[in-house]
Amino acid sequence: MDRRKVLLLVAAVIAALGTLLVFLYARGADTRAEERFETRDVLRAVATIEPGESIEAAQQAGKLALQPVPNAMIVGPGLTSTSGLAGQLALTRIYPGEQIIEQKFGTSSEGASAQLPIPDDQxxxxxxxxxxxxxxxxxxxxxxxxxxxxxxxxxxxxxxxxxxxxxxxxxxxxxxxxxxxxxxxxxxxxxxxxxxxxxxxxxxxxxxxxxxxxxxxxxxxxxxxxxxxxxxxxxxxxxxxxxx
Structure with missing residues (x-):
């Protein structure tokens, strides 16, 4: 095989590899974009939950709902039910749109009077x-x-x-x-x-x-x-x- 044919073969291989790399990059970019905007249903407040209000009372009053949230915005594990919060009270005021997280609920009535987890010097x-x-x-x-x-x-x-x-x-x-x-x-x-x-x-x-x-x-x-x-x-x- 003469030198010209070898060069043509090498060029063809390089072009094929370049095309493959572009394809893999584009597919990876699409996957990353899908992951960024992919959502999951988690519990969110749809009405204000007052400090000291029980999770059962909030749920009965229709203050909770499963709503889609982008994966990048989910706080903690992302609760989908209130089973782990049974008998607990809101420790702070929870506003509409906030995700329901375990840290904002407890069983202590004293803790329920707390307003916000403010650092001591702030x-x-x-x-x-x-x-x-x-x-x-x-x-x-x-x-x-x-x-x-x-x-x-x-x-x-x-x-x-x-x-x-x-x-x-x-x-x-x-x-x-x-x-x-x-x-x-x-x-x-x-x-x-x-x-x-x-x-x-x-x-x-x-x-x-x-x-x-x-x-x-x-x-x-x-x-x-x-x-x-x-x-x-x-x-x-x-x-x-x-x-x-």
Whole structure:
């Protein structure tokens, strides 16, 4: 076999291998995408469960329902029945949309008076965020978030977006309510309803002051973090450095 035929054969083998690798990668990507959006039915609250309310009373009142939740958002094992919570009381207020987890129920009436699992040196505050600002609903109790603020600097009137606080613990996710917003443009006035959800955070006094002030002068947004998230401090983004 002459050299030209050998080269053609090698090229054909390489092309076949390349096609096979592309096919395997595409199939793997499809599988990963399906796993990401695959859901499982778990117990969630559909009405507020008050502290001290028994799981039986909540179920009888129709406050629980099996609802589909993306696998990535399921807290713990994901309960599908109340059998493991028989005779137990809610230790904290559970809002509509929250998943039913064992840690929020107990048999002690003293424990039922507890409000939230707040660390000893911190306090709990709540903020109201839209779906995009809370990572499209992927923020759940026990999540850790970074808080960003976008607004206008009152000193020089320059708009900016900057990380405010990092690695803040989420204690609870409350009810979602529609908020009506009206936007006026040259084409006319547009009115739309956007869902906003109450999120409760564990923070220090100084952090609470920063969050409350930032919320009054700008818009807050959460970033969902992991143990390996890189969150170096910086000057944020503004008109001067946006494209640098």
């Amino acid at each position: 306090i709990a505050i709540s903020v109201n965020l839209s779906d995009p600002a809370r990572v499209a609903g992927f923020v759940n109790p026990n999540s850790e978030v970074t808080i960003f603020v976008t607004g206008t600097n009152p000193v020089d009137s320059q708009t900016f977006s900057r990380m405010l606080l990092d690695r803040i613990a989420v204690l609870g996710v409350g009810s979602t309510t529609p908020i009506t917003t009206t936007t006026t443009t040259e084409e006319g006035t547009t009115t739309e309803q956007l869902p906003r959800t109450l999120l409760t955070l564990a923070v220090t006094k100084a952090q609470a002051e920063k969050i409350l002030y930032a919320q009054s002068v700008g818009e807050l947004a959460f970033g969902l973090t992991t143990e390996t998230s890189q969150l170096p401090p910086g000057q944020g983004a503004n008109a001067d450095n946006l494209f640098r």
